[in-house]
Amino acid sequence: MRIAVVNNFYPPRPGGSAHLSQHLAHKYAEAGHEVLVLTATYGDSPAEEVRDGVRIVRIHAWTLPKNRFAANFDIGFTSSPKAKRRVFELLDDFSPDVVHQHGQFFDLTWLSGWWARKRRIPTLLSIHTRLETPLSRFNDFVYMMADRLLVAPLMRLHRPKLVVMDILMDRYIDKRYRHVISGKVAIPVGIEPEALRGGDRQGVLESLQLDGRRVVVSIGHVIPQRSRIALVKALPLVLERFPDLVVVVIGGVYHDEFLHLAKELGVEHAIVTTGVLPQNRIPDFLAAADAEVHELEGLGFGTASLEALAAGTPVIAAIEPDNFLDIIVHDGRELFIAPPVSSTDPRADPSALAGVLLRVLEDPVGARDQVAANAQLLIENHFTIGRVAERHLEVLTEMAEKRQRSGRGIGRTA
Template sequence: MRIAIVSHYMPPHTGGVEQVAALLARTYADAGHEVSWIACATPLPPGEATEEGVRFVRIADANVLERRFAMPFPLIGLGGWRTVARAVAGADVAHVHDCLYATSIAATRQRTPYIVTQHVAMVSFGGGLIDPLLATAYRTAGRDVLRRARHVAFVSENVRDWFTQHVAPDLRASLIPNAVDTSLFHVASDAERTAAREAFGIPRDAVVVLFAGRLVPKKNVRALVDALGHTDAHLFVVGDGPERDALAALGHRVTHVPRIPHARMPEAFAAADAFALPSTGEGLPLSLIEALASGLPCVVSDDPAFAGLAACDAVIRTPLAQLSSALVDALAMPASRRVTSRAWAEARYGLARFRDAYLALLAEAAR
């Protein structure tokens, strides 16, 4: 099959959607399909390239909403719209990531059959006029994209339930959680841990909490910094964004690496003793399941997005007001919890199930 993958961004722009799309691009190419991936170019210039059997089409965009308001909604012009349209029209089937991006809407205006992976429910951007406008957009343009899809794959129960209740209750849909390559993300040896800390400049004997993600308000980085201020732990941050100034409060007890290739993320997890993601409005964050596969105890917020992890002994769900004590508890977990964390990831987020589910959906959609 000729498969067109359409997303808002692609690497080196950082984000979970980009990494899931990258995993699918490799999966489809490895299965012998002809794969094109179309997305906005930020932070690279527009252009085309072919790497490892995948054709990358980077289109010109205006990234003002992310730059000014931390809203990852790149804007495209007529030329970008036409580029998306041509690429999708030349495919047998398209795989669209999320329903409300400009690239998604452009892709789904063609006659090519498509499926959608919906990664997130509605995220609040501080209230005011933005939130009701966004909700209206989901109930109009987003609903249209989802209803015309041959199939919609939701990454978590929370995302599925939000769309069922607020957008469209009658979609052709299923639940396909994100996946992680458990051969790459694994419980680190002592030697790997020491080497990783040396590579990132982290004190060898520190107790380390890792945060990986964009430094934007919904991730609650300021709350994490405040909570760690009541402990002796060292914060290791992989990611960047407008909230980076909050890190200064920890002084020498923070190591900040704004961006690394995703191929080095196993090394980042190897350097940590625990993982923290006290965010809201998530789908199924790739960084979280990578942390679980790496055998790390995890601390997350009590946001409904994380309700599905309640049965995992290696995950602590906590209100932000109790974040500090939750981090202390996570760091005190026995080594046996690493086995629990790893086993949870292997049982639920393996590549084989993920690959087979999506290849079957695409084959059915292309008929």
């Protein structure tokens, strides 16, 4: 089978969807399928290369100006008449049986969807980000209108099948896209657990001069949906008991409100920001951490949190027990759940979060032992990239075979 993987984000550009699409592309190739990746240019990455049996073509991109609607995030877009011709030529030449797209609001998804509509090739679309935020009514209105006036009409052109990764995404899809898609399939995010284990704990402690201090890591770009505000508000209470505590924030700071708040509360000395780090450095920080904390807005449970679970690091998060639909998690069994502000406000309550942090920090070894084995078993049973790739391939194969039976399209199955 020939599979085109499409994502404006792809390594070396950092991000959860970038790494997931790369892992899946490699697994598709390992399973004997031909794989073409279409992505946006990034830095000095080559325009075309072959890695691990995957052909990667980067389409010339321009960067969206950093602003509050893009969460000050570094987003590369490719839209231009030349890009359209290039994408159509590449896909016509490759002749895929199916297209696996990542990200509903990226222009490579729109271009490949346009191509797929014309060639009658089925598309599977993984949505990694919901265009909504309870943190700003104005921004939420803008996102809703973008979904209604731009994303949904473009999605209607090729009517993809959507990958549902968690319960919040399921609700979002039903609310925004149910009339413009061909169906849904539940597949969680996948990770490589072995790559997260055996990190160099001492090396991190020495390099940041943290030896002997309690360490909380907070992994992921700082954006409004992962603002770290609740964590900063919890720090005064935590620092009363552990004055040597340090919070290490790993990722790009695209929304710096938490730093201003930390200064106001007099806790800025307890925060270290590293900026974006290579993926191979993350295991070292997880090994050095007494806990990992960043999912505090009640907006889901992403790749970085799954990676921390795989490493056996205690994770504290504002998450619903049925976040993963039919996969149920429990407070104190696989992770520690930060109580919400209220039944209508899913954000972590700072005072309650402080209590959970103190509970973990007062016995970090015990806390790790309490949840590590269960967390790692959860990952092995449901979230390894191998299991997730197998499920994707089942769905992609069904879609390609259905198209073949109908006698339509230009692709062919190997």
